[in-house]
Amino acid sequence: MAHAKSKPASLLIKGGHVIDPANKIDAVMDVLLRDGGVAEVAAPNKIRASADEKFDARGLIVAPGLIDLHVHLREPGQAYPNTTPVIDSxxxxxxxxxxxxxxxxxxxxxxxxxxxxxxxxxxxxxxxxxxxxxxxxxxxxxxxxxxxxxxxxxxxxxxxxxxxxxxxxxxxxxxxxxxxxxxxxxxxxxxxxxxxxxxxxxxxxxxxxxxxxxxxxxxxxxxxxxxxxxxxxxxxxxxxxxxxxxxxxxxxxxxxxxxxxxxxxxxxxxxxxxxxxxxxxxxxxxxxxxxxxxxxxxxxxxxxxxxxxxxxxxxLETALGLAITKLHREHHIPLIRIVELFTSGPARVFELRGRGSLARGSHADVTIFDPNKRWTFDVSKSRSLSRNSPFDGRQLTGKVMATIVGGRVVYREE
Ligand SMILES: [Zn+2]
Ligand SMILES: [Zn+2]
Known part of the structure; x- marks a missing residue:
């Protein structure tokens, strides 16, 4: 992350529907990220500070960066069943x-x-x-x-x-x-x-x-x-x-x-x-x-x-789509609760300070998603090296459109 700090950068995310369960925000807002942190969340067009870059988020949900408590990275050792050796030191x-x-x-x-x-x-x-x-x-x-x-x-x-x-x-x-x-x-x-x-x-x-x-x-x-x-x-x-x-x-x-x-x-x-x-x-x-x-x-x-x-x-690629499709569209669980289960909920479990929230001063980790986008999961196009998914060919609603980590856009759906 050292290289991300080379130049103080700012990014203004404009016109998105901000869902930030930790701060009970569920409204159209602008979000300013600066120097790797959340600088300001305010009503549309109220942020006066200038920004190096802008992101047009109209029609999209702007949420704290999603947190996954349980991922097997297979490193060190690129190994099975978990990591080899286990992380015991x-x-x-x-x-x-x-x-x-x-x-x-x-x-x-x-x-x-x-x-x-x-x-x-x-x-x-x-x-x-x-x-x-x-x-x-x-x-x-x-x-x-x-x-x-x-x-x-x-x-x-x-x-x-x-x-x-x-x-x-x-x-x-x-x-x-x-x-x-x-x-x-x-x-x-x-x-x-x-x-x-x-x-x-x-x-x-x-x-x-x-x-x-x-x-x-x-x-x-x-x-x-x-x-x-x-x-x-x-x-x-x-x-x-x-x-x-x-x-x-x-x-x-x-x-x-x-x-x-x-x-x-x-x-x-x-x-x-x-x-x-x-x-x-x-x-x-x-x-x-x-x-x-x-x-x-x-x-x-x-x-x-x-x-x-x-x-x-x-x-990793199907989690949000499955949650929106099954929990929100089929069972009418509100989006704010679903976002909570991916952000402030897991941050509380592992006491990750400054994560899972868009409070001022939090880490500038943001996930931008389209809750209405319909897509079909194609395992052959997966960014994971592995192909073991039961959801190949499944129609889903809801897709991540951009991921911002430390204030930088690290993934963007074309
Ligand atoms: Zn297990
Ligand atoms: Zn496990």
Missing amino acids: QEWVNWLLQPERGAVVNVFPVAAATHASKGAVLTDFRGLQRAGAVAVTDDGRPILDNDIMRECLRLSGELSIPVVQHAEDTRLTENSPMNDGPTSFRLGLRGWNVSAEAGIVDRDVQLAQQIPNARLHVAHLSAADSLKAVRRGKRNRARVTCEVTPHHFTLSDEAVGDYDTNCKMNPPLRSKPDIESLVAALADGTVDAIATDHAPHASHEKDVEFERAAFGITG
């Missing part, structure tokens, strides 16, 4: 935060909670936090041991760093490639029952309620039963948050059809009643963030029998 956090990596996106590393994510010995949370890690997790290898989880949560309370749990009791899900239900029965596959998720969420929320200031974040929550525990924790004022992925609120396990490996993910796609519960929880505030769990895989890992295929799909 300060050196790796520093590597991830090298300035040249921050040019088109901001990366906030999430470090391992236990050494090599083996669930036995805690990493140095304090050191990792000091180096820039915003949370700790053993994603993919859930922390099952009660004492280790209690210790993680105790430290999370002391340091105010969230423990992100991939809630899966792996003792109950061995060799289970999809959700337990009529489709797994028809396909002759062993089912991954929702209780394996809900049981861990329930235990973790109980621990979080007992430990002062403990910070628990439930990753990619997929089942109605898990929401019950999250609601209970929030009611009891425990610091419990959760995220839901676009694929879990869009597709049910029926999408697996005839062994479509692009519908193989962990946690698996669930039942239609689960989707209804997730949509209700996204609307009513129980869910804090939409996160993609973006997980690219090479085709040789997906073009194999269902049971041997890798878990996970890409999701």
Whole structure:
């Protein structure tokens, strides 16, 4: 980001409909960005300061930069299933935060909670936090041991760093490639029952309620039963948050059809009643963030029998379109709530100061999108190197038209 500072630049975004949930703004406004920060948000044509550049945003939504809490970058190691090695030391956090990596996106590393994510010995949370890690997790290898989880949560309370749990009791899900239900029965596959998720969420929320200031974040929550525990924790004022992925609120396990490996993910796609519960929880505030769990895989890992295929799909390019199509157009959830789930919601979860908001002095990260633009996702034209998406050929409404990071336009739809 050093090179972005070479010349003090300013950018005036004119005539857009600003949706800034953190500041309860939902109106046509102009936005002035200067020197990498938000300088002013004001009624149309009221900003007097001159700007080096202008962006005509008429007809578009201007929102804080979207934040995705859950992305597998596959670096270091360009590797599987998460990063190899896992980010369990300060050196790796520093590597991830090298300035040249921050040019088109901001990366906030999430470090391992236990050494090599083996669930036995805690990493140095304090050191990792000091180096820039915003949370700790053993994603993919859930922390099952009660004492280790209690210790993680105790430290999370002391340091105010969230423990992100991939809630899966792996003792109950061995060799289970999809959700337990009529489709797994028809396909002759062993089912991954929702209780394996809900049981861990329930235990973790109980621990979080007992430990002062403990910070628990439930990753990619997929089942109605898990929401019950999250609601209970929030009611009891425990610091419990959760995220839901676009694929879990869009597709049910029926999408697996005839062994479509692009519908193989962990946690698996669930039942239609689960989707209804997730949509209700996204609307009513129980869910804090939409996160993609973006997980690219090479085709040789997906073009194999269902049971041997890798878990996970890409999701960065379709997330906003799926949210607008499913949550806003089909279920009438207001756009301001959807923007909240992508901006101030996730910023609160990981306590990212100056992000997810267009308050004066915040980072000049802005996403400009067209909520009415209809488009068809074509995986062959994807900017991701991977092709593992179940949404190829899907018609979506709502598309990102420009991305501004640190006051610079880093992406613009032609
Ligand atoms: Zn996971
Ligand atoms: Zn993940």
